[in-house]
Amino acid sequence: MTVFSGAGISAESGVPTFRDVETGLWAKVDPYEISSADGWRAHPDRVWAWYLWRHHMMSAVGPNNAHRAVAAWEDYADVHVVTQNVDNLHERAGSRRVYHVHGSLFDFHCDTCRSAYRGPVPDMPEPVESVDPPVCEACGGLIRPDVVWFGEALPDDAWERSVEAVAGADLVVVVGTSSVVYPAAGLPEMALANGTPVIEVNPEPTPLSSSATVTLREKASTALPGLLQRLPALLT
Numbered sequence: 001m002t003v004f005s006g007a008g009i010s011a012e013s014g015v016p017t018f019r020d021v022e023t024g025l026w027a028k029v030d031p032y033e034i035s036s037a038d039g040w041r042a043h044p045d046r047v048w049a050w051y052l053w054r055h056h057m058m059s060a061v062g063p064n065n066a067h068r069a070v071a072a073w074e075d076y077a078d079v080h081v082v083t084q085n086v087d088n089l090h091e092r093a094g095s096r097r098v099y100h101v102h103g104s105l106f107d108f109h110c111d112t113c114r115s116a117y118r119g120p121v122p123d124m125p126e127p128v129e130s131v132d133p134p135v136c137e138a139c140g141g142l143i144r145p146d147v148v149w150f151g152e153a154l155p156d157d158a159w160e161r162s163v164e165a166v167a168g169a170d171l172v173v174v175v176g177t178s179s180v181v182y183p184a185a186g187l188p189e190m191a192l193a194n195g196t197p198v199i200e201v202n203p204e205p206t207p208l209s210s211s212a213t214v215t216l217r218e219k220a221s222t223a224l225p226g227l228l229q230r231l232p233a234l235l236t
């Protein structure tokens, strides 16, 4: 089984999604300004401050029943998790093979020499406008999170593993993603083109809904815990 997850799986843990019209992150900030390679070059202090706040928020919450259900499926199947989320809630729930196609907010590196940064990261319980990023001890470059910004390529290794996981799957479960950000959103399409069944779990319709083999209009923490038992009925 391959699970392809987006921000919706972490919503019930208290992590805001991106595109919810009221509570979504992109309703409050300009995504291009705060989450793009150009935005980082123009004002790294604002980008760093915003990611520190998200880092705090993601550290302060825990996995929910949806993450736990996905981890528990490893007792029954060879499970690969492809996630667009930069949180670590799948890992903290116990999933062992997790591929972060949009990077991770729990690793940092130098933007110039790319060496890993293992120094302290300030706790930022409230959003603030500006914090200067740490400076690399080796080269003086700025330290940034290992996340993928608009205008950047996906990490090769995570992407290759994700494509393999989808190509080798007997079933793909797509949960909590608006299915609009490519190339990640192309993974379920690849599965369908291969004849692999795709189950979408999302309370709202998405561009994938009309082509998915099955769409469950349910929240992740409602749908995933009983999903394996429902499979025979859903797929016949």
Ligand code: OAD
Pocket: 005, 006, 007, 008, 009, 011, 012, 017, 018, 019, 020, 024, 035, 084, 085, 102, 148, 149, 150, 175, 176, 177, 178, 179, 180, 181, 201, 202, 203, 204, 206, 218, 219, 220, 221
């Ligand atoms: P979005 O915010 O675009 O979509 C979240 C989806 O989760 C929506 O379709 C919601 O209907 C659904 N949802 C909300 N609550 C849910 C719940 N309890 N259970 C199941 N589904 C629920 O987030 P993503 O699709 O993850 O990229 O966004 C994709 C990418 O856009 C992100 O990885 C990020 C952003 O730009 C980068 O930062 C590179």
